[in-house]
Amino acid sequence: MSRKKLIAANWKMQKTIVGAKTFAERLKTSVKKDEPYDMVVFPPFFALPVTAEILGGSPVAVGAQDLFWENDGAYTGEVSAGMVIEAGGTYVIVGHSERRHMIGETNEVVGKKLRAAIGGGLTPVLCVGEKIADREAGRAETFVEEQLEAALAGFLGGDVERIVVAYEPVWAIGTGRTATPQDAVAMHRFIRGAIANRFGVDAADRLRVLYGGSVKPQNAGSLLRETEIDGALVGGASLKAEEFAAIATART
Numbered sequence: 001m002s003r004k005k006l007i008a009a010n011w012k013m014q015k016t017i018v019g020a021k022t023f024a025e026r027l028k029t030s031v032k033k034d035e036p037y038d039m040v041v042f043p044p045f046f047a048l049p050v051t052a053e054i055l056g057g058s059p060v061a062v063g064a065q066d067l068f069w070e071n072d073g074a075y076t077g078e079v080s081a082g083m084v085i086e087a088g089g090t091y092v093i094v095g096h097s098e099r100r101h102m103i104g105e106t107n108e109v110v111g112k113k114l115r116a117a118i119g120g121g122l123t124p125v126l127c128v129g130e131k132i133a134d135r136e137a138g139r140a141e142t143f144v145e146e147q148l149e150a151a152l153a154g155f156l157g158g159d160v161e162r163i164v165v166a167y168e169p170v171w172a173i174g175t176g177r178t179a180t181p182q183d184a185v186a187m188h189r190f191i192r193g194a195i196a197n198r199f200g201v202d203a204a205d206r207l208r209v210l211y212g213g214s215v216k217p218q219n220a221g222s223l224l225r226e227t228e229i230d231g232a233l234v235g236g237a238s239l240k241a242e243e244f245a246a247i248a249t250a251r252t
């Protein structure tokens, strides 16, 4: 089946309100209503409302970079699914490698956040990906399978259709070193196969699996032309609206 590509901008802890406004205004003017791909922008939480307001009515969705699994309460610094929605978000990133490896999020925490995102009506982008040592030791697939299994424990096929998976090898994030299209395709096939085994072929067929890790306009075309690669999660090259828009159109 043909899946619509999703091009996602993860700004991480970058941009001011002014920078977010400038980006959103520029992107809005360059994206037409009937583009053959979907787009989503993940600003830092404080800039989510203004970004969502400007992009409101455009085909570009907005999301949060993280969420907490409770709805409300005494959880200093955290943000719930309901808060993301009230701020104008419809997507949320869950289990980004920087949160897993710098902030210590475990597979169990990622699973709780994933359930909270689905329960709260958001579309989660679940990030998985191995470190270089795992790849070199031939354990990349086992590692990613464990991350998927832990995050999706207790899920049903219907839930899985509501998520997006982003394969982001840790060694490719922010390093300028991209996975080759062949390596990315092999892992995307593996991920789709693992989902088919657990949740059925239909759910696996509908699942969008994005690639992330040093995607830029120069390499996006060769990745996005692959039918197994359903889009890109872009960090550094998503900070300028023109560069991000060029990634979306790179495959044509």
Ligand code: PGA
Binding pocket: 010, 168, 172, 173, 174, 175, 176, 212, 213, 214, 215, 233, 234, 235, 236, 237
């Ligand atoms: P990068 O980041 O494009 O800067 O490598 C990707 C990501 O972390 O999502």
